Amino acid sequence: MADINHSQEQNFKKDRHIKEIDLINRDPKQINEDVVKVDFEDVIAEPDGTHSQDGVWKASYTTFTVSKYWCYRILSAILGIPVSLLWGFLFACLSFCHVWAVMPCIKSCLIESQCLSRIYSLAVHTFCDPFFEALGKICSNVRVVLRKEV
Numbered sequence: 001m002a003d004i005n006h007s008q009e010q011n012f013k014k015d016r017h018i019k020e021i022d023l024i025n026r027d028p029k030q031i032n033e034d035v036v037k038v039d040f041e042d043v044i045a046e047p048d049g050t051h052s053q054d055g056v057w058k059a060s061y062t063t064f065t066v067s068k069y070w071c072y073r074i075l076s077a078i079l080g081i082p083v084s085l086l087w088g089f090l091f092a093c094l095s096f097c098h099v100w101a102v103m104p105c106i107k108s109c110l111i112e113s114q115c116l117s118r119i120y121s122l123a124v125h126t127f128c129d130p131f132f133e134a135l136g137k138i139c140s141n142v143r144v145v146l147r148k149e150v
Contacts, residue, residue, distance in 0.1 A: 039065075
């Protein structure tokens with residue numbers, strides 16, 4: 001029983017930076033749904049009346065599909081890791097700036113604006129409230145009568 005609890009504790013204490021990667025569904029949030037999903041039919045199309053020979057059309061389809069597949073594979077093999085390193089570095093810098101610069105600035109601005117809003121509120125209540133109360137008392141005796149004359 002103690003062994004079972006110990007193994008469960010180890011499962012819960014896994015490092016949160018280690019994540020299982022889904023090798024089947026590589027775009028689970030569909031961020032590239034309409035952008036990068038480009039097939040032969042999306043790029044090359046022959047309208048009615050201007051068709052090439054069937055052999056040329058089939059060879060073009062095969063050439064496009066195979067070259068796109070292998071070009072992507074070769075580029076991702078050569079540049080995938082360096083580019084992901086650069087993007088990781090960029091997002092780490094953005095996160096660092098957000099945590100250590102942006103949020104403290106926003107927080108200090110909120111604190112300062114709270115102080116300024118209290119001063120503004122005091123000024124309005126001190127100077128404007130008596131003026132508008134007096135204006136309201138002056139205008140309170142004004143009566144408007146509408147008559148329709150035929």
